[in-house]
Amino acid sequence: MSDLEPNTPPAPKRQTGRIVGLALLAGLAAGAFGVYVMETRSGNSSVASTCPAKDGLRQALDGAARGEVAAVVPLDQPFDVSTIAFKDGNDQPTSLGAMKGQSLLVNLWATWCAPCRAEMPALDQLERQAGDESFAVVPINIDMGDVAKPKAFYAETNLTALPFFRDETMGVFNDLKKASVAVGLPVTLLVDADGCARAAINGPAHWSSPDALALVDVLKGAGGGLTAAPPQS
Structure with a gap:
């Protein structure tokens, strides 16, 4: 069992591509993650542009979403997140496209x-174990107000491997909400090397677990033979 409490319980095998499933509803009922309800204007471009389906990758991600990461669900319609913009640790603009x-x-x-805070050390460990030229963890803080608070959390929690990124406008969250992906925090996307979001999870996970590492390995291998599905006739 994960040391992240409370956590979203492992879900039974679900229909591929359903973001709002039984595991998500159970998490909402149990208060497993904090739901964001305040509306603000998005500061980012639309994320409506679609990406080509890759059935092989979707099936591989679905098969690897087990145990501690069982609530990760491949997206029925992958979408381009390259335009999502935020700031780096030096307060300079950047984007996922970069x-x-x-x-x-x-x-x-x-x-x-609280669930976000609980899973950050595991994300730090994931970046330390799996981060390289082909993979990176991108944590984007959406606190409004002074940047000192999230930076102090990094220092207090000894997060030394994770980079620091921030969007104090909450535009990133609202873009993902409009794309029907984000319903609460934390929310996590698995994005391939082409900048396409391929899977998502609302709620925490034990990201340094063997299950998570196996899932990341599938994502990192997305460029090697997991090709786009043929067009529908």
Whole structure:
């Protein structure tokens, strides 16, 4: 069992592509993650652009979503997240598009979200274990207000491997909400090297577990033979 409490319980095998499934509803009922309800205007471009389906990758991700990461669900319609913009640790603008060429685990978090805080050390460990030229963890803090608070959390929690990114406008969250992906925090996307979101999870997971590492290995291998599905006739 994960040391992240409370956690979303492992879900029975689910229909591929359903973001709102039994595991998600159970998490909402149990208070497993903090639901964001405040509306703000998005500061980012639309994420409506679709990406080509890759049935082989979707099936591989679905098969690897087990145990500690069983609530990760492949997206029925992958979408381009390259335009999602935020700031780096030096308060300079950047985007997911600047990271094309790497597979990414993109995690939205806030210091006021208890499950987010609980899973950050595991994300730090994941970056330390799996981060390389082909893969990176991208945690995006969405606290509004002074940047000192999330940066102090990094220092207090000894997060030394994770980079620091921030979007104090919450535009990133609202873009993902409009794309029907984000319903609460934390929310995590698995993004391939082409900048396409391929899977998502709302709620925490034990990201340094063997199950998570196996899932990341599948994502990192997305460029090697897991090709797009043929067009429908």
